[in-house]
Amino acid sequence: MMKYKKDIESCLEVLHNGGLILYPTDTIWGLGCDATNEMAIQKIFNLKQRSEEKSMIILLAEESEISTYTQQKSIKVYDYIKGLNKPVTVIYNLAVNLPSNLINNDGSIGIRLVQDDFCQSLIKEFGKPIVSTSANISGYPAPALFSDIDVLIKNGVDYVVEHRQEEQHASQPSAIVKIEENGSVTIIRP
Numbered sequence: 001m002m003k004y005k006k007d008i009e010s011c012l013e014v015l016h017n018g019g020l021i022l023y024p025t026d027t028i029w030g031l032g033c034d035a036t037n038e039m040a041i042q043k044i045f046n047l048k049q050r051s052e053e054k055s056m057i058i059l060l061a062e063e064s065e066i067s068t069y070t071q072q073k074s075i076k077v078y079d080y081i082k083g084l085n086k087p088v089t090v091i092y093n094l095a096v097n098l099p100s101n102l103i104n105n106d107g108s109i110g111i112r113l114v115q116d117d118f119c120q121s122l123i124k125e126f127g128k129p130i131v132s133t134s135a136n137i138s139g140y141p142a143p144a145l146f147s148d149i150d151v152l153i154k155n156g157v158d159y160v161v162e163h164r165q166e167e168q169h170a171s172q173p174s175a176i177v178k179i180e181e182n183g184s185v186t187i188i189r190p
Contacts, residue, residue, distance in 0.1 A: 004118065007161045011122055015130065019158030020044060022135055022149070025059065026087045026116035028142050028171045029149060031157065032059075035129040038099035044131060045101070047156040050138035052101055057089050057110035058129035061120045066111060069129065071096050072181065087112060091178040091188070102131065112174055118163055134173070144170035 011021050018040045021032045031047065033040035035058040045052055060066065070092035095102075095109035103109055112132070114120055123130055134142035135149045143149045146165040154160055176188040 003162050007118070007163045008122055008125060010159050011161065012126055014158045015126055017158075018043075020047065020156070021159045021161065022154060022157045023118070023122070023161040024116070024146075024164040024167075025119055025132055026112075026114045027174045028144065029135040029146055030132040031135050031153065032130045032132055034126075035098060035102060035131045038101055041099055041101050041131060044133060047153065048133065048136070048138045050133075053105065054138070055104045055108075055110060056102060056131050056133040057112055058098070058102070059112055059114050059119060059123060059132045060129050061114060061123040063113055065129070066092070066113075069097055069109060069111065070094055072179065086172065087115065087174040089174045089176045091176065093179075093181060098129075108178075110176070118161075142173060144172075 011023065014021050015034050018034065018037050020040065020043055023030055023032055031044050033044055035041070041056070044056065058069065071094040072092045089110045089112040091108050091110045093108050095107055098109060114123065135153050136142050137150055137152060140150070145168065173189070175190055178186045178188055180186060
């Protein structure tokens with residue numbers, strides 16, 4: 001438990017200072033930063049060697065926080081996805097209160113409510129959403145295990161979380177759905 005607490009404290013310090021973290025999520029290992037810090041977001045694009053046209057998502061700890069980051073009226077998608085037994089990223093239209101380099105060209109933002117205890121604790125203590133994107137160089141496969149993460153990524157962040165590095169079961173990315181203005185749901189990745 002000491003390692004877990006040290007990880008949270010170190011992540012908070014890095015996030016508050018505009019740095020990057022490499023951390024376990026409820027899906028795969030992710031690169032993260034303060035989702036309200038445009039310069040930190042740019043650091044992730046640079047590290048991943050990724051075009052800004054490709055979107056990243058934000059992680060939240062509470063359903064009530066969703067309305068802070070989207071003006072979309074129909075946000076009650078969680079009744080629909082509760083039956084799924086895997087994490088789900090939901091794409092909402094009309095993103096607000098986020099830097100322009102995080103919002104997709106069509107004005108949308110991907111949001112995932114995390115179930116993972118570490119991520120929930122980190123987000124709640126930070127008090128803001130955290131960016132999440134796969135911990136890989138753009139164009140390469142997303143790593144299923146910590147040991148699969150490229151050394152360039154590990155060396156390119158300000159803090160690497162120790163919690164869960166030793167896990168040997170391969171993680172899977174989340175399902176992705178888009179909620180339309182009329183409330184209908186489009187499945188992008190089952």
